[in-house]
Amino acid sequence: MKIVTRANAIKNLKKYIGKNLRKLALQHGVTTFETGKQNKGWKGLILERLAGLETNVSKAPNGLSYELKSVSFHYVKDELVPKETMAITMINPEELNKHSFFESHCWNKLKSIVFCAVMWHGQNAEKAELLKVASLDFAEDDELIKEIMGDYDFIREKLIKHGFESLTGKDGKWIQARTKGTGGINPRTGKRRPITRAFYARTSLVNKIFETAS
DNA sequence: CCATGATCATTA
DNA sequence: TAATGATCATGG
Numbered sequence: 001m002k003i004v005t006r007a008n009a010i011k012n013l014k015k016y017i018g019k020n021l022r023k024l025a026l027q028h029g030v031t032t033f034e035t036g037k038q039n040k041g042w043k044g045l046i047l048e049r050l051a052g053l054e055t056n057v058s059k060a061p062n063g064l065s066y067e068l069k070s071v072s073f074h075y076v077k078d079e080l081v082p083k084e085t086m087a088i089t090m091i092n093p094e095e096l097n098k099h100s101f102f103e104s105h106c107w108n109k110l111k112s113i114v115f116c117a118v119m120w121h122g123q124n125a126e127k128a129e130l131l132k133v134a135s136l137d138f139a140e141d142d143e144l145i146k147e148i149m150g151d152y153d154f155i156r157e158k159l160i161k162h163g164f165e166s167l168t169g170k171d172g173k174w175i176q177a178r179t180k181g182t183g184g185i186n187p188r189t190g191k192r193r194p195i196t197r198a199f200y201a202r203t204s205l206v207n208k209i210f211e212t213a214s
Numbered sequence: 215c216c217a218t219g220a221t222c223a224t225t226a
Numbered sequence: 227t228a229a230t231g232a233t234c235a236t237g238g
Contacts, residue, residue, distance in 0.1 A: 031235075041234085170230075178231070180233095
């Protein structure tokens with residue numbers, strides 16, 4: 001087991017800025033989509049490897065380090081903006097009910113994030129260049145954090161009052177509770193898999209992070 | 215089996 | 227293009 005500090009991970013990743021991640025994925029044995037299947041998570045997996053993480057330590061329930069995240073960017077007019085939202089962490093209804101924002105996994109991950117911007121070249125893109133790597137440390141009294149906490153509380157209250165089912169991706173100014181799960185039909189039971197949700201950072205928040213890191 | 219990586223599809 | 231909901235491959 002190798003210990004990789006956050007500073008170290010960033011240093012490792014910075015060496016790859018401007019490189020084509022697809023090629024690197026191939027070299028590191030990370031499946032992308034050449035098998036004819038669509039692995040949507042390959043960028044994240046290869047970045048974890050490049051950072052020096054041996055395996056997937058990103059669940060980080062107990063302890064740990066930092067979150068490695070990547071987001072696709074594309075141009076709108078002449079500006080580089082996030083194309084997609086960024087998954088933060090899964091929502092566990094019971095924990096959301098019990099934990100305040102600063103006790104949540106959501107905050108834990110957000111506050112020590114290692115952010116990777118990746119250029120998006122279209123659907124099923126064959127290339128993906130690493131645009132930039134940045135680490136971010138949020139302070140508990142940061143104005144932005146206060147607003148994010150407001151969103152968290154709003155979603156939390158909605159869960160408590162109206163139940164998990166009532167949550168929707170429309171809630172929240174900076175973060176949202178979107179569906180996220182395996183999806184499809186469970187081949188064993190033939191029934192729909194249960195809907196699960198996760199906290200996502202809206203593009204406006206991602207953009208803010210991107211700017212702050214600039 | 216299911217949580218995690220994050221993108222894809224659909225609609226307006 | 228933007229926003230929301232649905233989906234997929236992988237690894238433990």
